[in-house]
Amino acid sequence: MDTIWPETLPTGAGPKYKAVAQIIRDGILDGALSQGARLPPVRDLAWQLKITPGTVARAYTILTDEGLLNAEVGRGTFVAPPLDEDTAFAPPIEVDSAAHNREAQDWRVNMVSPHLPSVGQAQLIRGLLADIARDPPSGMMHYPDRTNARPAREAVVTWLAAAQLGHMDQGDVVLANGGQSAILLLMQALLKGRKPVVLVEELSYPGFRRAAELVRADVVPVAMDAHGVIPEALARAAAAHDAQVFCTSPEVHNPTCLFTPLERRRELVEVARAYDLQIIDDDCYQIAAARAPSYRMLAPERGWYVSSISKSLTPALRVGAAIAPHGRAAPLRRAAEHAFFGLPTPILDLTAALLAHPQLPTLTAQVQAGINQYVQSAVNILGGYDVRWRENVPFVWLPLPEGWRATAFCQAAEAQGVQVRAGEEYAGREARSTHAIRFAINAGVHLQTFEAAVGRLRALLDNPPEQINV
Template sequence: MSTILAKEMLRDSKPKYKAVVAMIRDQIAAGGLSVGDKLPPVRELAWQLQITPGTVARAYTVLTDSGVLHAEVGRGTFVSDPATTIEKESGELPLNLIEIDVVRHNSGGDVNSVNLFSPHLPNGGQVELIRKLMGEIAKDPPSGIMHYPSRRSAEPAREAMTQWLHGAPIGQIDANDIVLSHGGQNAIVLVFQTILRGRRPVVFVEELAYPGFRRAAELVRADIVPIACDKDGIIPEALAAAAERHPEAQILCTSPEVHSPTCGFTPMERRLALVKVARKADLQILEDDCYRIGRAEGEGYRLLAPERGWYVSSLSKSVTPALRIGCAIGPRGMSAALHRSAEHGFFGLATPMLDLCAALLAHPQLPQIMENSRLGVERYVKVAVNTLGGFDLRWRHDVPFLWLKLPQGWRASAFCLAAEKAGVQIRAAEEFASRDAQSPHAVRMAVNGGVSLRSFEAAMERLRRLLDNPPEEIGV
């Protein structure tokens, strides 16, 4: 690419990224760039033009979002074929954006506003399968449509859930151990309702933890006490000290396979040490396994401590969150009490949902569909890592979110506000911490497979530009 004319254009152009956009468009129109040609890397072109990499990245994003260019993960940015793209009316990427329509957001199309609050799985075939099964069930529901749900009507769904959990290292289970719930959050509340006693029980959680633990504790009038962690999770000595200070504590909530929000993992040596402390302090252990979409790497607490290990999971991060299907499993001898908590609270899942659960979880296509979604998540994670890998980023290829520690001078809340103005919604670390705790300057970004890979990459590029060029009011 010739840069002599571009330097002349850039001299008096404000903003400069528009001049870069015009330069590339002119080069394509004049035949200097042809369909399939690879553009220079961002930093290389920035050096040639003597401008910032963020300016070039913004120009590339504008042209990518308008279909003039397309990016391929790990390969670079290329000139698109006009016959296969529909250019938008404006080539400029708007920074003041309103919330997009939910249908459009979930369509997988190209969008400018990208919500990265909660993970959204790519469609691996579950949409088509669920629609098909819902149609079949609607014609002739096995459980009927004029009956209350019961343990007997839920038995096929519980059997299917047992099959779906095959391979989870949580010890021996059968259908009677399974209590179906309205998603993982409802499962946590059921466990709290079954276990907690007294006027103000205490619940231990990781110092950065899934916010649903706090919300569930509030519902049952329990107090949350955060426990200090390191890269391997809860520190056993910190748990022991907290148990000494809070003898009324009754349960420890943890996510050993996937720490939310930090993407961490608790190794077996640490798990065994925590079990030892829990036994000495007579603490129950609740394992939240909702974020794992790959193979489990360690033994679960229900297997390690069968007399006090509780387990909750759901379909939200591995199949779909729309159905609100989850489960809770208690330790030995506690299944009846857990069933009563569900039946006294809401009788059970609606019978058509039980029929769908039974058909879906036992369907022979589901394992491959879940693998397709997992591979889709991996592609989105790779895009994020390729774009933001130069910063302090924690990620795992089979975890649907990433953890970014902000460079010195950034505050998490200010960065989230700037990102939202740029059309990217992310969560600050403080949302995962207790109210009076000091949280790190970090953010969590979830994978959103409901938008195209191109739109997700554009969102990552906008975050990188913010990190490279902090505004004066939030930079130092």
């Protein structure tokens, strides 16, 4: 294998990552790299070629997406088995010109939103898109409608089998342009009156507030403890504000990672029934089997559920789902049809094929394994601090030690090439400042690059500002 690598890459022949990728393609084509051959680790090859690790990682990612390489978490990168005769060694097509692992990210690491590990889902999606382009089940000359969306809705039902949603069929599913779109559709379908009120957790996903602003609703935060929203606080807020909707994330709370146990969920359901609150259960961050029944299952007359593929497969496709209580999807369907008619028919066809694909469980498990590897590294580096984390959850909540305020820490982190989110972004404008940060797992950069970025966060935590403002 060593014979295929030049001492230095040729200059003036385009981006270096493309040159590395072409050397590997040529090696596979002429037999110098055989099936199953293990490629050098990213940093070793970068040192040998006198380029950055990010350049090598980008080349590896492109070839993995093309199906020429297989990346196995914890083992390395290997030459994949040959493709079928129609596509073997076909000229590469860069569908995404902004590659998942950019050279510029070798030092600067964005941890604002999760970047999932690339474990073969791009290759699968690309193949399914090619099949759909050749013979689209829904055609290419029609508006989307309920009929051609049915296979996708049925696939969603299969995909959510482990979510503990109670009785559900495809008629309860309304597809949306991602999870945020699904939340907005639910608010449009459920809220009534000139100035409705939405209740949210005192620390909560900012998208709840943004959707409420779009429908001109007031947002009222509700106090929490270690198990989620406090039932008595929910009752007081519902009574004081004549609220209509309660938004919550009981399986994976964003941003704190907490889990609302079954007994607390039952208490909150009783409050919702007493004050006629509809419950929006945002479960977009849950990529493993649910630990407790959803509100849709516990309160089938008022539980509405939201999910998407953004945190388990890819955020690029913008596929989300809102699940209505059984038999109550009509207002939700109207909201979707009045807003955008429906998802594009090629996306409907892709959703149907992707979510029912036999390879999907394996890919999802590999995504989980990749996320956990990065999470465990982050937790090990930050040992000694109050790190809040969970398996299979691609973000970490970190209360800051004395001496740091969240905004100042975020500015200091950005100066060190690391972008994170201040805890106050998850609180209402009138709330007390939250001295914590949330940082997401960025598996789009090499693990060593990610670890170096977390190490820079650790250095900041260890050295808070010394000046005292008076």
